[in-house]
Amino acid sequence: MTGKFFEPQRRLDRAALVIAFGLAVVAGVMLWDSARLADLGGYSGVGPASVPRVVAAVLLLLAVWTGIAAFRGDFPARPRQDPGPVLWIVAGLALQLLLLHVAGFSIATGILFALTARAFGKRNLALTLPVGIALSFVVWVVFSQLLMLHLPAGPLELLFFQKG
Amino acid sequence: MKQFVLASLFAGAIALPAAADYTIIAPANPGGGWDQTARTMQSVLQEEGISPSVQVQNVPGAGGTIGLAQFASQNKGNADALIVGGYVMVGAILTNNSPVSLADVTPIARLTGEYEAIVVPAASPIQDINGLIEALKADPGAVSWAGGSAGGTDHIAVGLIAKAAGVDPTKINYIAYSGGGEALAAILGNQVTAGVSSLGEFQEQVKAGTLRLLATTAPERIEGIDAPTLKESGLDVELQNWRMVAAAPGLSDEQRAKVTADIETMVKSANWQKQLADKGWSDTYLSGDAFTEQLQKDVTSTEAILKDIGLVK
Amino acid sequence: MGAFDFLMQGLVTAADPMMLFYALIGVTLGTAVGVLPGIGPALTVALLLPVTYRLDPAGSLIMFAGIYYGGMYGGSTTSILLNTPGESASIITALEGNKMARRGRGGPALATAAIGSFIAGLIATLLLAFLAPSIVKVALVFGPREYFALMVLAFVTVSAAFGDSALRGLTSLFLGLALACIGIDQLSGQARLAFGVPELLDGVEVTTLAVAMFAIGEALAIAGQGKVGREEVLAVKGSVWMTKTDWKRSWKPWLRGTAIGFPIGAMPAGGAEIGTFLSYATEKKLTKHPEEFGQGAIEGVAGPEAANNASAAGTLVPLLTLGLPTSATAAIMLAGFQQFGLQPGPLLFATNPTLVWGLIASLLIANAMLLVLNLPLIGLWVKLLTIPRPWLYAGILLFATLGTIGANPSTFELGMLLGFGVLGYVMRLFGYPIAPIVVGLILGPMAEQQLRRALAISQGDWTVLVQSPIAAVLLGIAALALIVPLILRLRGKGAVLSQLAGDED
DSSP, X not given: OOOOOOSOSSOHHHHHHHHHHHHHHHHHHHHHHHXXXXXXXXXXXXXXXXXXXXXXXXXXXXXXXXXXXXXXXXXXOOOOOOHHHHHHHHHHHHHHHHHHHHXXXXXXXXXXXXXXXXXXXXXXXXXXXXXXXXXXXXXXXIIXXXXXXXXXXOHHHHHHOSOO | OHHHHHHHHHHHHHOOOOSSOEEEEEOSOTTSHHHHHHHHHHHHHHHTTSSSOEEEEEOOOGGGHHHHHHHHHHOTTOTTEEEEEEHHHHHHHHHTTOSOOGGGXXXXXXXXXXXXXXXXXXXXXXXXXXXXXXXXXXXXXXXXXXXXXXXXXXXXXXXXXXXXXXXXXXXOEEEEOSSHHHHHHHHHXXXXXXXXXXXXXXXXXXXXXXXXXXXXXXXXXXXXXXSOBTTTTTOOOOOEEEEEEEEOSSXXXXXXXHHHHHHHHHHHSHHHHHHHHHHTOEEEEEEHHHHHHHHHHHHHHHHHHHHHHTSOO | OOHHHHHHHHHHHHTSHHHXXXXXXXXXXXXXXXXXXXXXXXXXXXXXXXXXXXXXXXXXXXXXXXXXXXXXXXXXXXXXXXXXXXSGGGHHHHHHHHHXXXXXXXXXXXXXXHHHHHHHHHHHHHHHHHHHHHHHHHHTTOOHHHHHHHHXXXXXXXXXXXXXXXXHHHHHHHHHHHHHTOEEXXXXXXXXXXXXXXXXXXXXXXXXXXXXXXXXHHHHHHHHTOOOOOOOOOOOOSOSSOOHHHHHHHHHHHHHHHHHHHHXXXXXXXXXXXXXXXXXXXXXXXXXXXXXXXXXXXXXXXXXXXXXXXXXXXXXXXXXXXXXXXXXXXXXXXXXXXXXXXXXXXXXXXXXXXXXXXXXXXHHHHHHHHHHHHHHHXXXXXXXXXXXXXXXXXXXXXXXXXXXXXXXXOHHHHHHHHHHHHHHHHXXXXXXXXXXXXXXXXXXXXXHHHHHHHHHHTTSOTTHHHHSHHHHHXXXXXXXXXXXXXXXXXXXXXXXXXXXXXXXX
């Protein structure tokens, strides 16, 4: 939403400046969007565009404030971050999202499970992947078959059950 | 190992013969009117043996247009797929500029319907619908109407009333609430001049004497309801908030006839009639060309009134 | 029919064997999930909400009550044993509780927390039962302007969750308000900030944002620390039971905690953590063993835990009578009610008395069931915490995404989950509080709609907002609530408060 933040933290100010810029962009988008709204305020005088404009205006002020704080180095020291594990989890979530409707809940979520475990130090995918898929499958069975929650089914689920 | 034993147990338990299995899309969250309609259909279709296995899937969002779009694009020629919809969809398609309309599916039949009611708080000085219309004519801004979401059935009803009374529909002071309960609270609390919603929403309060029922949008007086229709009061307004079932686009005439026959069997069953009575829905079953014609009329008039109110350009 | 008859009727509804079973499942699930480190009641309820989707409203609410109390209790367990509070209201519990556990007195600490929670829950639920209906009568007087004034008041309380920086607190809040603008504007039917994406027309789902911000953001933040160490788990040593002295030192703090917690929870501007803090301060002042404070004084666990639970029941008063969520958990409960087409508000008691009294009765039953279930199982819950982190967080993400997929199995929704998860991570990294963004998303549309309704009814006359005495008083309280902490902060006394609020996530 507000850009990438995985850059090294030697320059504290720069990251905060990026945030300030991101806030300004959000405010800009809101102002642009509200400009094309028809004014249907009716009797209240406050239309659909009014509140987004106020929020955008405050966000602009906050962007300026953040910018000032960035120059003054007012932001607290950030904990040292290791981007590797974070990216593993993000990759797991992204893969789950992409595979969910193709491979079904169990396989997609099993991959997320394995990659998250990888991020926390369990590197052996040959172990974590089957465990993740098996666990997700049990969860799928419990929730979709017992609790009637609609969860996407894939080849694995259809192997055991005729209908998702 | 354990989960596989468990899984095969489940598999055995739910294994069913493959036959004409319907999947019904309810384009709304669980619990709402369309969802309830879909689930009632599910139980009746199954219990009456019309379809051995019926699945209901919720695809919520944007007045049903998200479910409608998904349904139309994914089920071309699939005679087993059904979608529940209603009058609200007609308005939502127009106000949301939905790329998919009811012309992109195969409407089968209108199933149930409810009429709109116009009420005022018991403490209101307005005694009848003529009093309300006079107030509206005198100063449209001073008459605030509480009802459901903007562009919905309630809003359309108010627009139609204003138009019939010769008041500019863009001048109505309509206050949209998210749910019937919230609008009802505003009316009970004397926050607004009048309220518009389906009759069922108000019935208990009218009985309790906390609301005064002024009129309904039915074509003729409803049995057991002590209120005139708008038509009787000289306003040419008739509005029904109906629910329907539609099939996928691209069906052959035979397929269409088969689905229509199945739905007719369902509607004619004692089971369906009992379910309707339990839920307080009235049977406004209409199918075939008569329904298609009615639907076309509703689309045209809705588009006209939404333009008059200023919600659709 | 009087309140007592309604309550009895509710108890009969809730005493149905099936309902008791749902309550048991709720309590078990709630405790099982709530006991996981870093997962507070709000997240527990959010994660388990989908479980209740397919039950009928009565059964679902009862399971809900169980989950609510279970999650609350599970949170204090991790506070005491692992020093990882699941939410802001358990932070005080960790202060003395974890010290007790380190001295091998984890058993009595967990016991006084459990029994204190039970007693507070019992008294507060009864107060809710008998007080809420009278508040309902006042609630009908509430029109758009009064509601708007209430929203303003609620916004002011958010500032308590701002942490140590007004800039970052406000930024978080306004990002939430910006997200709140997405979707069809209810009053005019126009699409805002949807950019032609149909999935955005209904706006951002509160549960999606909450799960992403809390569960995924937290997992990313902890993963990013890089250290893959396991936290030390403290076994329960010595007697698991409370001694006679423990009882003697606990009962007064339980009652005082309840007396402090309930009214503060019931006040829209209250908030559970304020109650626990006041209770802790009270006990510290009244104790006969001041030297034990900071070293593991049982009063410091008993009082705040009672206050925490009493305020949780208090939170239900505005939620049930006004439809107003005053805590993250209440907000998620509100979303839960709406799933069933129930609009909590003035008429919930009138239109759904069986359900409301069933809920109150099931809160009583869930509360008792919690005690029955947990006292003997303290040792077992602790074992949940011995799960190694890779499995633990993999499991947490599994369940977090399950909740979203179950509610709406669309790729777009999962994309939002991922996006907001990364946003939550970045916000944590830069010291932004998480709670305000969620609160902004919830309160934003409410405040906007009420304001516009009030102005539409008055035909654009802004003075109408202060013409009603209730609205004027509420706005006055909001102004005071804004100014007093500022003065306190200036005098240095706000430091502790803001520190507490800052650690909320």
